[in-house]
Amino acid sequence: MKNILLALIIGIAPLLAHASEDGMKNMKADIDLDNKSSLQRGARLFTNYCLSCHSAAYMRYNRMGADLGLTNKQVAKNLMFAADKVGETMTVAMTKHDAAKWFGTKIPDLSVVARARGSDWLFTYLMTFYVDPSRPWGVNNARFPSVGMPDILWELEGMKKPVYKIHKNHEGREEKTLVSYEQVTPGKLSPVEFRDSVTDLVNYLTYMGEPAKMERQRWGVVALIFLAIFFFVAYALKKEYWRDVH
Ligand code: HEC
Numbered sequence: 001m002k003n004i005l006l007a008l009i010i011g012i013a014p015l016l017a018h019a020s021e022d023g024m025k026n027m028k029a030d031i032d033l034d035n036k037s038s039l040q041r042g043a044r045l046f047t048n049y050c051l052s053c054h055s056a057a058y059m060r061y062n063r064m065g066a067d068l069g070l071t072n073k074q075v076a077k078n079l080m081f082a083a084d085k086v087g088e089t090m091t092v093a094m095t096k097h098d099a100a101k102w103f104g105t106k107i108p109d110l111s112v113v114a115r116a117r118g119s120d121w122l123f124t125y126l127m128t129f130y131v132d133p134s135r136p137w138g139v140n141n142a143r144f145p146s147v148g149m150p151d152i153l154w155e156l157e158g159m160k161k162p163v164y165k166i167h168k169n170h171e172g173r174e175e176k177t178l179v180s181y182e183q184v185t186p187g188k189l190s191p192v193e194f195r196d197s198v199t200d201l202v203n204y205l206t207y208m209g210e211p212a213k214m215e216r217q218r219w220g221v222v223a224l225i226f227l228a229i230f231f232f233v234a235y236a237l238k239k240e241y242w243r244d245v246h
Pocket of ligand 1: 045046049050053105106107110113116117122146147148149150152201
């Protein structure tokens with residue numbers, strides 16, 4: 001019981017800290033692009049749960065495999081449900097026409113969504129779906145009110161109801177603020193496990209937004225080491241040159 005309570009507090013505390021439906025602050029995504037196993041888990045969630053609607057047209061399967069430390073065979077076996085060749089990009093079978101018909105909107109490509117929205121925004125978005133019977137899919141989202149996307153991860157997270165606080169604004173009118181959530185049906189994962197999974201997924205989306213970033217960071221370190229060594233060489237040289245002058 002104590003553990004469940006703790007899990008709920010850890011899972012929801014950041015929401016309590018700054019939840020309001022407009023002017024809402026983002027929760028912090030714990031991104032670590034060096035964590036290969038997190039990226040691999042994120043890739044798996046992405047290809048399982050997102051790629052059926054969203055494409056990632058700038059990402060090739062084999063490029064992802066190489067960056068994430070997977071062989072082409074592993075990629076083909078575990079991550080490719082919508083393509084035949086590892087050299088292909090992550091496209092979807094759904095046409096724009098079907099998407100418009102079923103969802104009433106076009107479904108954005110997610111290749112660079114992390115750059116457009118930011119990792120914290122994505123994390124908050126994926127953590128704040130809640131039950132709302134007035135919406136076509138029966139759910140709404142605190143980060144993206146009236147969103148046209150169903151709550152894809154509901155099986156993992158379970159369903160949660162919003163808890164509002166009613167207060168008067170400075171004009172004396174009643175306003176409601178979303179302060180927390182109440183779990184109504186359990187998911188396959190505990191709140192803490194769900195949070196970790198969303199972190200993996202956002203980690204992957206962040207990597208996908210800028211696959212070159214990892215490489216650049218590695219070269220950045222090499223450049224710094226070089227500069228440090230060069231500094232000592234230059235300093236020794238300077239001392240050598242000036243020895244006779246002083
Ligand atoms: C059943 C189809 C479907 C699936 C599966 C799906 N989405 Fe969506 N998603 C949509 C639609 C439709 C929208 C557009 C919502 C709108 O504009 O109101 C959307 C919008 C988004 C957006 C907002 C993009 C933006 O910048 O406006 C993000 C981020 C997103 N989805 C992430 C995901 C992730 C991550 C997954 C996998 C866990 C996922 N989606 C799975 C249909 C889907």
